[in-house]
Structure formats: structure tokens, C-alpha cells
Amino acid sequence: MRFDKISLKGLGPFHRESTLDLAAIPGTLVAIAGGNGQGKSTLLECLAGALYRETPTRGSLASLATARDAYVEVHAVNGHAWTIRQVVDAVSGKGEALVLDEAGAPALPSGKVREFDNWAKAHLPAPEVLYASTFAAQGSGGFLELGAGDRKAVLLRVLGVERLEKLAGAARERARDAKARLTTAAARL
Numbered sequence: 001m002r003f004d005k006i007s008l009k010g011l012g013p014f015h016r017e018s019t020l021d022l023a024a025i026p027g028t029l030v031a032i033a034g035g036n037g038q039g040k041s042t043l044l045e046c047l048a049g050a051l052y053r054e055t056p057t058r059g060s061l062a063s064l065a066t067a068r069d070a071y072v073e074v075h076a077v078n079g080h081a082w083t084i085r086q087v088v089d090a091v092s093g094k095g096e097a098l099v100l101d102e103a104g105a106p107a108l109p110s111g112k113v114r115e116f117d118n119w120a121k122a123h124l125p126a127p128e129v130l131y132a133s134t135f136a137a138q139g140s141g142g143f144l145e146l147g148a149g150d151r152k153a154v155l156l157r158v159l160g161v162e163r164l165e166k167l168a169g170a171a172r173e174r175a176r177d178a179k180a181r182l183t184t185a186a187a188r189l
Helices: 040-052 113-123 127-131 148-159 162-188
Strands: 002-009 018-021 070-078 080-088 095-100
Touching: 002 040, 040 070, 040 080, 040 127, 080 113, 095 113, 127 148, 148 162
Parallel strands: none
Antiparallel strands: 002 018, 002 070, 070 080, 080 095
């Protein structure tokens, strides 16, 4: 996944609209610098917040909202280019979501967050995959710091075979159950 641009307003210390066009910055390495409390971590976590309506360490976008018209919008590429906007009301905590495809056409029939969540599951990587790859929350060692089981789960999800692992687990359970019933039947005989 590649993030090209982020705009946000009314989230954390971003009271006015702020935009960072990452695609316009030359080079492959970008440093975000500033003093304590000026929004460096909030800005970066809102990249993930736009995708999942939840930030890695700061909670939901609603908990970060400071205005009735708070929003975060990202332009991201994950196979296809998408513009994803999350709007949050700081008073009610309610939100709306907008997804536009490469041509600027809406990808969702409405702005309901449930529809967005279903779309996100089908079109975006799982949060664990994003956090273990191109994005690491502050203090996180990413993929290399994960335990063996968690690394395996991330790899299975990336490869798209996580479902097969669940089926294999169910088959192993059935085999154990059948073996136990066979042992019980043999003992009765």
C-alpha cells in the first residue's frame, strides 16, 4: 500500500485543514519533524485511521475529533488508486465514509460506515498486515518483533490462505474427535 496524500481537519491538534502531499515530495524517504504535541504521530496514525476508522495507538477517529466537521482523507494505492474520506462529528461521535475510485466515481452506495467496513475488508489489507509492513506505530518493531504465531498469521493473511489454515484446523479437530470415538468404540468391543 502506498499513501500519496493526506488531508485532515478537527482531529487532535489539527484544528484547521492541513494537507501533506507525499507524492509531491522527491525521494523515497520522508521525515516528519516538529515539537512535542504538534501532531506528528497523529498525522501518521490518521493514515491508518482513514482506512480502518481506528488509529493504532490513539483509538477511534471519534475519540480524536475536536470539531463537528472533523475529517481525514487519504489518497492511497492498493492495486487501484482510492480516495477515502472519513467524516466524524465530535459531539455525537457519528461518522460517514466516502470512497472514490481512480476516476472519481463513488465506490459505495451511501456514506454508511457499515458499508465502508465491508468494502474495506474486501479491498484493503487487514490492519495487522499494514502495521507489520509499510506502517509501524511508534514503539512497534513491526513484523520482526512479532511472535512466531503472529508472523505466521500475517503471512497467511498476505498470501490469502488464512481461510485454508482455518479449514485445516477444523479438519485436525474432526480427526482428533473421530480418533477418540474410534478408541472408545474399540474399548467397548
